[in-house]
Amino acid sequence: MKKIILGTAGHIDHGKTTLVKALTGIDTDRLKEEKLRGITIELGFAHLRLPNGEIIGIVDVPGHERFVKNMVAGASGIDLVALVVAADEGVMPQTREHLAICDLLGVKSGLVVLTKADLVEDDWLELIKEDVSDFVRGTFLEGAPMVAVSAVTGQGLEELKKTLAELVAKVRERSEGGPFRLPIDRVFSVKGFGTVVTGTTISGRIRVGDQVEIMPRRLSARVRNIQVYGEDQKEALAGQRTALNLQGLEKDALRRGDVVCQPESLRPSYLLDLHLRYLAENERPLKTGSRVRFHVGTDEVMGRIVLFGCEEVTPGGEALAQIRLEDPVAVWRGDHYVIRSYSPVITIGGGVILNPLPPKRKRTQPRHYEELSLLKEGRPHELVLYHLRQAALKGLSLKEISIRTALFGKELEEVLRDLKKEKKIVLIEAEGREILIEGQHWQELKDLICQRLEAFHQKNPLMRGLSKEELRSRLPSELDSRAFARLLSELVREKKVVQDQEVLRLASHQIILAEDQERLKQKIEAVFRRAGLKVPDRDEALSRFRDQPELAIKLFDYLVQEGRLVRLKEGLYFHSEVLKEVEKKTVAFLKRHGEMSIAQFRELTGTSRKYMIPLLEYLDQKKVTLRVGDKRVLRRKDL
Template sequence: MRTVDRPAHITAGVSGHVDHGKTSLVRALTGMETDRLREEKERGLSIVPGYAYLESELGVIDLIDVPGHEDFIRMMISGATGIDYLLLTVAANEGIKPQTREHLHIADLLGAGKGLAVITKSDLAVPGACGRVADEIRNFTAGTFMEGCRIIETSVNDTQSIDNLRMCLEQQLLNPVERNDTGQCYLPLDRVFTMAGFGTVATGTLRNGTLATGQEIDILPQGRRAVIRQLQVHNREEDTAYPGQRVAVNLRNVDRAGINRGDVLASPGYLKPTRLLDVELRLLDGPDDPPKYGETIRVLFGTSEVAAKLRILGGGQGQPGSTFAAQLDCERAVAAPVGERFIARSMSPVSTIGGGRILDNAPAKHRRSDRRVVSRLTRLASGDAAEVIRERVRAAGVRGMGIADLARSVNLAEEELAQSLDETECVFIEARRVMSGDAFNALCEQALAEIKEFHEANPLRQGQPLEDLRARLEDGIDETVFRFLVDHLATEDIIRTDKSLVRLRDFDPVEALNADERKIAGEIAAAFKAGGLQPPELNEVLQGNPQRKRLYRFLTETGELAPLHNRDTGRTLVFHRYSIDRAVRKLQRAYPNSTAFTMADARKLLDTSRKYAIPLLEYLDGQRVTVRIGDKRKLL
């Protein structure tokens, strides 16, 4: 993936238990109000994620204020998806609460890599309370990605404490999470609305790729195509939006009814709607009754929530704290890239049971006990780029994969894909198409076995027809792969081939003839050679004898005899190779330097009749020895 060169940027999620001061903290840090719904203001709690940002000379920090109430965990997950940094708030007068724990679990499952703990409402706590809460936080975060994190005491009524927190956040911009651009846009939508004079506007955190005005994008899972009219980032119109930024997208000619929260904007062709997802699922330690095979669970990723049947692969059952391969059968079509993280929640009672990441977003339906599928998904989950690429290409078999499709399937930019391909032993079938080295080697072995079998069954045939060989190879092999295969085997000096036949390098059909057959074949060849350019009739030479017919075909395949068709009589004339070569040499001497000649000129020079001259010249045309121009010809 190529690193995007732009000012430092962090997307920070502000999470914690309900009424632990998240919204007030964001307001104190930024001066922005994130509770925008009337119900939020009336109830004094956040229902949907709120968004604000901090700007400094070092860069920009987007702050996502996620709901803390247990009834709105779905909205919390939507807001936490894609964050790089977590501000875990804990009120000094209450300490760790249930949603504090669930929020940390969710942030961990969603891949947040850094964070700090903020003790809020320090002015409301009794003396010594902040110290006790800090100890509680240290114990609580032990063994998580936030172990040993910095802990800052704050009060929205203490300007100095807010300034300290702001300074700490800005220091994170000196070492931001490196964001990558695979060249493919992925924008889960968390809000859709209409604006007078603009039309439909969709907002979200750009997770991958870039957006630009005038760019075409897909609306998924509907599969509609749209064009970006305008972009805004932090209330400013921009020509381009980058990964990690909060962006508002004004879409041209899209009705509000045609797009919804939870939908996705993606580069054309990048994602396909699907109901099946192969995943790696990690269960939390807590559930006493882990989900079973076939159980319906809630799956949340991006800004979407969907019910899905859980199919645990490999024949076992999930245990608390375990990680395993599974397939999700969603109740409706969804769209998400490979590598996207998700949260799994039980249906009733509703609670977070685990999470994981998508390994394959276009799988076939699997049998529960298929260990090969489990092995394949284990390789995809390894995190080793070369191994993941190798597995994707291996799954494509003899069809191979185009570079663009492969890059999309592994979520890499083509530049990084090219670097990683060097470690995979993949074979380039053409400039932008690769095949697994194992698949290609197996195809080579199959082709050689087929050719050998043909030789054994047809010892007097000069070689196997190319089309016959292709028809016998694995289903799915196309002309490009077949030609590459034949050229490779010929270049490696394993086979010999011409325009229509292929044979093993050491195969010589003459060796298969016994003494009697060699004698008869010699008689047949000698008869046509003696006839020169007025050869005998084929039937006279073969005498209706099956053995002589078989040996005649052998001589034509070796090229010693050339059967030519006389269109005037509809009969086959057979010339010996010696006679044809001798005729060509005469024409070359008589008509050098592309001198033109007629059929009558050639007939007279070669001392033969029209009956033989016409098919001979037409044969030479077909062999690209001569070319006909009107009623004349010239040598090439």
């Protein structure tokens, strides 16, 4: 069965609530004040079984101008609208405003219901039909069915049900794909159950026991129970009027306008990029910086409209804009919104959200207008690439891309597959999740690594290269460690970079010493070779070459990088051949005796305690020896 929501729309006292009661037997005026005043103030809900067995939800909205914000909240989740016009009055101010709101909210299908048909003559009814036909011309209701009814006599009610069934068969129902979202339109508590919220499920599905988030408040709860059209269900689907019993939250923690959603499927934001339609009925232009009432889902937030590409938008015009809100909202790209003027409070426009998480844009920068144009006209591939460019080196997870583009499941998979095939994006594993980086940024990172190495080589021509950690510190801090490892792997595979243990260099880098440099290097090396195990500390050794101090330091570092000199601790270096001889003697001794004390090692090497302990720790670190108590044994049998 299809899951469709029908919404009423129309002027106050044109019989919307009475019509719903006549169709369903449900009185949607639930408040005492509504009963006393005879007008709908709050949203009302009912459901109707059609002649073909389909069940549709009904949202009955208030018609009074003071409660239009409630009307917008109800209309945000409807698939089909019944524009109600009283036959004895015809088109009135809220008739016009309600139709405009439905159009701005993206409603594409509906019908006109002429109520109170029993109060007028046939000739008058025909005149009203012509008048209403003229009124809806050029709107989504042009050519829509028009049914005259009387809730009092029952005239036309069966025809109306039949017409609704025909319309429902043609309406495209909401996709159950994508994460669950339910904008809250009512919050209350039930004794013995706790907090209950109601709304229209506008995407995805929810099951009993599921964890949910409430945005933009970032609250968490668990679904204890679900009702659809007043009956307990194990799950609710997109397009159904839904009541959720939430465990873990008090009633006062929630309000109309909040969104119940699948965890990590929405992000709160004070900024939204928009495409704006400004109604032709407006009397004056809308200027940039105007304060407006912003309606999205079931929420109403104050904000200021900032226009791009123009200073003002004239009645009937369109514009690209950003709204700066006074309170955050949580939405997706493609969600519809309505704006109403601050004072007097009337509907002046609306449109579609282009970017739910934009940067704060500046009207003085032409690129921002260009970006908004791309967001409005761009294909899914272009949108994904745009958001990845904005994320730069941080990249975006699949969930973050979905939040920004409203692409989910197979649709997103197809887009990403094409982009990876064209090498326009790179997918990496980072901190337990997949991260996507735009291909151009990826190449810029590889170029940057090569530039950093080139700069290092030019400044330090006698050094073999940079350590991985040192190179990492010279790159942007937002670069993830796994992304860094992947970059190095690709550069090595492309033979642009050579990795020697923890040292990196450009493949083109070679150290060629001049004759005087080679002579000085040999002199420094000779000092440590001749010293054997009684080496001077670094500074003492280099002090012998005071005529070329800077070059001596560089050549000393070169010898360390080449492995000719080995650092055992701060300031203490031995020649590699001397250490090899110590290792050879130690292994031979342990093979003969099985173990060796510190005294035996001192006797074996003929060195003092100053050098003996660092030497033993060096052999331990090299995994030649293993310390057992105060003695050493061979760690490996193959030595």
